[in-house]
Amino acid sequence: MALIEAQNLRKSYGSIQAVRGISFQVDRGEVVGFLGPNGAGKSTTMKLLTGHLLPDSGSAKVGGFDVTESPVAAKAHLGYSPEGAPAYGEMTVREFLQFAAELRGLPKPSVKVQNTLSLCRLTEVAQQTIETLSKGYRMRVGFAQAVIHDPEVLILDEPTDGLDPNQKFEVRRLLKEMAARKAVIVSTHILEEIEELCTRVIIIAQGEVRCDESKEKFLQRGSDLNQIFRQLTA
Ligand code: ADP
Numbered sequence: 001m002a003l004i005e006a007q008n009l010r011k012s013y014g015s016i017q018a019v020r021g022i023s024f025q026v027d028r029g030e031v032v033g034f035l036g037p038n039g040a041g042k043s044t045t046m047k048l049l050t051g052h053l054l055p056d057s058g059s060a061k062v063g064g065f066d067v068t069e070s071p072v073a074a075k076a077h078l079g080y081s082p083e084g085a086p087a088y089g090e091m092t093v094r095e096f097l098q099f100a101a102e103l104r105g106l107p108k109p110s111v112k113v114q115n116t117l118s119l120c121r122l123t124e125v126a127q128q129t130i131e132t133l134s135k136g137y138r139m140r141v142g143f144a145q146a147v148i149h150d151p152e153v154l155i156l157d158e159p160t161d162g163l164d165p166n167q168k169f170e171v172r173r174l175l176k177e178m179a180a181r182k183a184v185i186v187s188t189h190i191l192e193e194i195e196e197l198c199t200r201v202i203i204i205a206q207g208e209v210r211c212d213e214s215k216e217k218f219l220q221r222g223s224d225l226n227q228i229f230r231q232l233t234a
Pocket of ligand 1: 018038044
């Protein structure tokens with residue numbers, strides 16, 4: 001069974017057709033790089049997969065559960081880190097993660113918080129309020145709340161956006177550590193991240209899938225990734 005299933009998803013905002021019939025499946029062990037120009041429909045697709053938006057038609061399943069029909073079961077299998085850093089800036093990192101653990105009804109929430117702080121290397125800033133952290137740390141807090149329940153499915157919207165090289169390295173390291181046991185979708189602007197992180201590439205443009213293939217196959221298209229990307233999204 002695929003851990004993520006998108007079936008002919010469609011979503012419009014008024015007259016804007018943001019997602020126009022997107023289908024794919026993601027299995028355990030896959031890290032899918034989700035690429036596309038700004039406005040291509042990546043974030044909207046991710047929100048449809050996580051149940052944060054309802055599709056006009058089509059369906060999304062996570063861990064075998066339809067995200068609209070069985071949202072609680074689907075969300076138990078899902079970690080989602082939306083674009084940008086988390087809100088709740090006045091909370092400390094520990095309080096925020098405790099809040100996330102309790103919202104999910106996890107057993108032994110304090111133990112989960114401690115383990116996640118350590119996994120995401122946030123222990124030294126645990127008592128700081130989120131608003132006082134650097135962007136790299138704040139993004140990692142967003143990542144931490146997405147993985148606190150060790151979900152099988154991770155959906156991450158631009159987790160390395162705006163980070164310096166060291167911070168990018170740190171987020172990629174975390175992802176690689178976890179990826180073998182999960183199905184992961186990660187959207188990015190950075191073509192090099194495909195090589196570094198992904199096992200598969202899905203390119204979206206104008207709300208449609210333009211390319212869906214293994215990283216190896218994608219990299220065989222040529223050496224100028226920017227040019228390949230421009231051709232596929234034209
Ligand atoms: P991406 O993540 O690839 O940049 P989005 O999914 O954010 O793309 O956006 C797809 C299209 O939908 C764009 O044209 C964008 O302007 C539009 N859009 C996104 N969110 C909204 C919204 N809440 N209201 C109206 N239009 C939106």
